[in-house]
Every structure is written in C-alpha cells, then in structure tokens.
Amino acid sequence: MERIKLGSQGLEVSSQGLGCMGMxxxxxxxxxxxxxxxxxxxAVQTGVTFLDTSDLYWPVTNEILLGKALKGIRDxxxxxxKCGARYCGDGSVQVRGDPAYVRSSCEDSLKRLDTNYIDLLYQCRMDTKAPIEVTxxxxxxxxxxxxxxYIGLCEASASTIRRAHAVHPITAIQLEWSLWCREVEEEIVPTCRELGIGIVAFSPLGRGFFSLGPSVVNNLAHNDFxxxxxxxxxxxxxxxxxxxARLEEISKRKGCSPGQMALAWVHxxxxDVCPIxxxxxxxxxxxxxxxSSIKLTDEEMNELNVISGEGGSKGDRYPEAIMKFTWANSDTPPLSSWTPQP
Structure with missing residues (x-):
C-alpha cells in the first residue's frame, strides 16, 4: 500500500483507508x-493504516472497538x-459546534479510543447556529x-471551508464521492485543491452497490440504513x-471486479484523494x-465519467430529513454577538 500526504500540514496516511462504521x-x-x-x-499488517470512526456510530461503541483493536499498534x-453530532432522547440527531461540546466530545473520544491523541478530528456536520470560526x-x-x-470537516460547503481554513489550516474534507455521487466535483473538490486540503472519500463503493449491484438489497437486515x-x-x-451493468462490461475488459473498477476510479x-x-x-x-494499484487510462476514465455523468444514477443520497445537514453552511452572525445555545 502506497502512502500519500493528506493535505499540506504534514499528515501522511495509507493511500486507502478503512471505514469502520459498518462494523x-x-x-x-x-x-x-x-x-x-x-x-x-x-488491515494494518497489509499497510492500510488510515482508520475512520466516529462518536456517533451506535453511539460510541465503534470507537471502543477500534481502541481495543489498536492495543500495541497505536503508533x-x-x-x-468525529465530533459535532449527538443522539437525543427521541432518536433525533442534534448538531453542535459550540466550544464546550467540541471539547467534551474530543475528550470522551480519547477515553473510548484509549489513546492520548487523535490524528485527525472532523467536525461531523455544520452547526447552523454557531459560526464555524468558533468551532x-x-x-x-x-x-x-x-x-x-490535525483538523478536518465533513460535508461542509465551499464557503464554510474557506472560513474555517482562515482560522486554522484544514487538513482534510470528508465527503461522499463515487460513480453515483459526483456533485462534489463542481465546487467542493476545486476549493480543496485551491487551498491544499486533502480529500477523504467515504462510500466510494456506493454503500456496497458497486460490489454487488442491485442484488445488494436482497438480504438487508431490518435495521440496515x-x-x-x-x-x-x-x-x-x-x-x-x-x-x-455498464460498469460490469468495463470491468470485464479490465480483468477486475465492478467494485474494484469503481474504487480504482476514485483512486x-x-x-490528494484517499478513499475509505x-x-x-x-x-x-x-x-x-x-x-488501489489499478491504473486507468484516459480512455477508461472518460468512459466511466460518461456512464456516471448526468443521468447516470437516480435518487438522493439521504432521506429529506438528513439531506438538510448535507453541505449546510455554518451560521454567519458577527462573532461578537454569538452566545452558546443551551
């Protein structure tokens, strides 16, 4: 597994990471x-050393699992x-970016991960009631x-990324990028590249779709998201x-699986892009x-771009209730007038 520089502040990671959420x-x-x-x-033995979790995953148990797995290999x-989102008693999710919550979330994560530092902490979603400068x-x-x-943001708008980067260098933006999720290419990816910010692509396999195709829905558990x-x-x-079906045709010519072809397209x-x-x-x-080692020709990339371009896929990424948190802007009141929410 190759290693790459993620962002321009010095973080070095494996060129492919491992998303731990589904565990x-x-x-x-x-x-x-x-x-x-x-x-x-x-994963670590084979060189995949960039490991992604969140305090929101079930909640907190995923961090505990990762902490146990890293005994003796933390270095x-x-x-x-991630911080910035928490479950409420009614099952809803509250997004918070106030300093007290950011600090308490980080310190709780350190305990669950059983470590004294976190390599990269993301603000999970943007708090529309708090200026990103405060967060x-x-x-x-x-x-x-x-x-x-290092500091990162997840699914922030381009304007919020710029405002955040002006306070402290942002090392990475985590976003969904795959053959059926390409809207980030219009504004977010160019902004990251202009500012020297690394890009971490989650769900590069379309949440399993590009590995199994339509049959992925046949055996989903009742509580599968x-x-x-x-x-x-x-x-x-x-x-x-x-x-x-088009992806299958192209991958057969390349001698790999559809999932490998889809992942190679992200690579x-x-x-500056690290899929997880x-x-x-x-x-x-x-x-x-x-x-991660499949090299695609310009012709192959163009063919994949065409089949996944406008009209290539249908359906929003999330239900409407969750979409409102996607690419949300941080609030922009004067900092002098901002006060923490209860």
Missing part, C-alpha cells in the same frame, strides 16, 4: 467483536474520529494542547441497475487493496 452501525446488527478486531489487525496507524477556534485549542494533531436511502428504492434502483482522481471503503470481511478488504 457496528447502520448496516445491520453489530458484527462479532473478535472478528472485527482481527480484520482491523489484518502504526492514523486514527480519525474551529475550539479545535485549534485542542491542537495546541496535543489532544488532536440502506433500506431508507432513495438510491436503493423502487424505480431509482431499477434505473441504477443500468449503471451497474485515479488524484494523489468499509468492509466487515477480510476477503473483501483484500479485493479493495488490489483496487
């Missing part, structure tokens, strides 16, 4: 802990986690105290099946690792 959250019931610890250990990996100011203090090393995602439903899935976007496909099986992890 305990969103994709059916939590997987056996021993199996997941073994999987993480195998070999780069750990990323990044709190994260900057955590950097100065050695509790985190994909059941409510528009891209996986009804006529949207019927339309998206045609995209998968071939540039060395998730998996719960060592076999699939090994397949994903092979995709």
């Amino acid at each position: 305990s959250y969103n994709y059916g019931p939590p997987k056996p802990e021993d199996d997941m610890i073994r999987l993480i250990g195998h 070999k990996v780069q750990v990323t986690t 990044i100011g709190a994260m900057k203090e955590l950097v100065e105290e050695g509790k985190i090393r 994909r059941k409510v995602l528009p891209k996986f439903q009804g006529s949207n899935m019927d339309h998206n099946a045609a995209l998968f 071939n976007q540039g060395r 496909p998730g998996t719960t099986k060592i076999e699939n992890l090994n397949k994903n690792i092979k995709a």
